[in-house]
Amino acid sequence: MAISEKSKIVYQDLVDKAISYILSIVQNKDGYSTSVPAEVKPGYVYTQTIGRSGEPASGSNPCRVTFTRNTDSHLDTVSSQTIINEFKAFLTSRGILSKTNNKVTAKGILNFYNNVSAFCSVKLITVSSQFTTSKVIFYDPTTVTYPTVPVTDDEVPITSTNASDMLDNLNATLNSVSKVYPVKYTQATYSCCSSSSSSSSSSSSYIAYFNLD
Numbered sequence: 001m002a003i004s005e006k007s008k009i010v011y012q013d014l015v016d017k018a019i020s021y022i023l024s025i026v027q028n029k030d031g032y033s034t035s036v037p038a039e040v041k042p043g044y045v046y047t048q049t050i051g052r053s054g055e056p057a058s059g060s061n062p063c064r065v066t067f068t069r070n071t072d073s074h075l076d077t078v079s080s081q082t083i084i085n086e087f088k089a090f091l092t093s094r095g096i097l098s099k100t101n102n103k104v105t106a107k108g109i110l111n112f113y114n115n116v117s118a119f120c121s122v123k124l125i126t127v128s129s130q131f132t133t134s135k136v137i138f139y140d141p142t143t144v145t146y147p148t149v150p151v152t153d154d155e156v157p158i159t160s161t162n163a164s165d166m167l168d169n170l171n172a173t174l175n176s177v178s179k180v181y182p183v184k185y186t187q188a189t190y191s192c193c194s195s196s197s198s199s200s201s202s203s204s205s206y207i208a209y210f211n212l213d
Helices: 011-025 080-093 106-123 160-174
Strands: 045-050 063-069 124-129 132-139 181-193 198-203 206-211
Touching (some): 011 080, 080 106, 106 124
Antiparallel strands (some): 063 181, 124 206, 181 198, 181 206
16 A cells, blocks of 8 residues: 555554565565575586696696585575565564554554564574675565564654663664574585595585675
8 A cells, every 4th residue: 555645554554564665675585586596596506627836727637626605595496475464464563563554653654563563673684605796685575583672662752761661772773783604505526636646625615694784
């Protein structure tokens, strides 16, 4: 529903806008979008040729290193309907979805967006890989624990202290930075060849995803 100038805003308007925004920026809904680089998709394999000690990669005894992206449920695709259902379930748990037809007060708007920021701070992640400079925003389909937001009564007039506290909480939630989660590639295999022998060893590397500020 579009919000026209000078119209009375109800909670349903805010819910629709929030859902529209979330769906517009996540790049793993209903499949991976075309902007998602291959390096962060399942099945990605990267092979690098390196020289043995003291030799260039183009030398006679090169080593080949293979990295394969590991399976990670945090980076799976998710349906648009699942995102909508989880967001609505979250709003229900916060006592918001039950009053979708109620007019929104000034305090109600602040409370709503404090809760939306709490949802987004853990469900939207910025995915980054060491093999590409591209960064994409994913919706994390795994189960998470949401930050708490102070419960407010819409019927109680808002005070300057209320507004200050709620804005501080909103700002802190939006700017919260979660721990870096290292998503490891499968074990890297080193195959070194020479005219008389070959050898192999192993190592590992990772990509990481960060919560959206």
